[in-house]
Amino acid sequence: MESKKKTLQRTIMKIKLFLLSHIISHIQKNDQLIKTVEYTRGLYRYPKMLGRHCPIYSKNQKTDVLVFAAHPDDDVLGLGTTLLRHSLNGESIKIVFITNGTGRDSESWYIKADQAKKKFDIRYFEAIQALSIINIPKENIFSLGFPDGGTQRYLKHISKDVHTFLQELNPGRVYVHCIEGGHGDHDLTSYVVKSVCHKIGYQNVFEWTEYNPIQPIGTSDVRFLSTDNTSSEEISIDISEEERSLKRKMLKCHQSQDVEQYYMMGEAIRQADTSQMDNELKEYCQISKKRLQPFIKNFKNNNGYSKKITALSFLIGLKGNLFIGLEFLIDTLSI
Numbered sequence: 001m002e003s004k005k006k007t008l009q010r011t012i013m014k015i016k017l018f019l020l021s022h023i024i025s026h027i028q029k030n031d032q033l034i035k036t037v038e039y040t041r042g043l044y045r046y047p048k049m050l051g052r053h054c055p056i057y058s059k060n061q062k063t064d065v066l067v068f069a070a071h072p073d074d075d076v077l078g079l080g081t082t083l084l085r086h087s088l089n090g091e092s093i094k095i096v097f098i099t100n101g102t103g104r105d106s107e108s109w110y111i112k113a114d115q116a117k118k119k120f121d122i123r124y125f126e127a128i129q130a131l132s133i134i135n136i137p138k139e140n141i142f143s144l145g146f147p148d149g150g151t152q153r154y155l156k157h158i159s160k161d162v163h164t165f166l167q168e169l170n171p172g173r174v175y176v177h178c179i180e181g182g183h184g185d186h187d188l189t190s191y192v193v194k195s196v197c198h199k200i201g202y203q204n205v206f207e208w209t210e211y212n213p214i215q216p217i218g219t220s221d222v223r224f225l226s227t228d229n230t231s232s233e234e235i236s237i238d239i240s241e242e243e244r245s246l247k248r249k250m251l252k253c254h255q256s257q258d259v260e261q262y263y264m265m266g267e268a269i270r271q272a273d274t275s276q277m278d279n280e281l282k283e284y285c286q287i288s289k290k291r292l293q294p295f296i297k298n299f300k301n302n303n304g305y306s307k308k309i310t311a312l313s314f315l316i317g318l319k320g321n322l323f324i325g326l327e328f329l330i331d332t333l334s335i
């Protein structure tokens with residue numbers, strides 16, 4: 001009798017796991033649905049985002065250099081020595097991480113909130129430690145808290161934040177990823193920052209290359225992908241032995257990511273052309289067009305920082321796609 005009961009319990013458990021894995025894999029394919037789940041679970045109700053650390057945008061503080069990086073560690077991998085040189089020059093540097101760095105396998109929407117928060121705390125602390133080595137104080141390090149691996153779902157909100165930073169800090173120079181098909185969050189961070197800069201006529205934007213399908217992470221002699229889209233001159237950073245060992249020390253701080261092994265990673269920057277984002281995204285981004293297109297369309301029609309979200313746009317969205325309609329509704333509630 002007892003063994004029959006146990007067998008039944010095991011079967012029920014197996015069915016539950018089977019159903020759960022099917023539900024998860026179904027949701028995983030649908031960003032609109034994930035966004036609804038994230039909202040419903042209270043993880044991401046803009047501006048309340050998991051791991052947001054943005055104690056206003058330090059109004060009127062002198063900012064020579066403003067960096068937008070998708071994840072804590074991209075700043076060091078792609079730009080560590082460049083930032084060291086700015087710092088030694090006495091320039092004021094601020095770093096903005098777009099995502100909370102909690103992701104792997106789209107877990108942002110189903111991982112327990114307290115676990116995700118723990119992950120964020122670790123990554124944010126690692127970033128603070130790494131940047132302190134080149135004298136960037138923790139007050140100058142921000143996190144917007146968008147889900148790691150899910151920036152495509154929040155393009156309008158990211159643009160609103162980026163716009164605010166640019167307006168409040170009026171930086172001398174901006175750095176951002178280039179669009180190169182290495183990681184979706186990198187490409188979309190680049191896309192949004194360049195879109196906002198283009199819209200407000202801010203021109204002093206520089207981009208860095210990190211990794212892409214033909215250039216693995218850690219490559220010492222990094223190059224931008226050859227492209228017809230830009231004629232900007234590529235500036236290769238010649239890293240000295242001393243700078244290399246500092247870069248290694250900074251990467252070592254990001255222990256949870258095991259990136260110290262990439263200490264030979266080279267650096268190259270160039271001025272960004274802020275009129276070519278759409279072509280670059282179409283050409284390089286690895287996120288499927290089908291998945292990305294509704295968000296890009298919505299982003300272009302309705303820039304977050306213009307805050308024009310109306311009942312009419314809800315109805316228009318609803319007519320086109322139920323989930324886009326829901327997204328409009330979520331945006332209306334959460335702004």
Ligand SMILES: [Zn+2]
Pocket residue numbers: 070071074183186
């Ligand atoms: Zn990254």
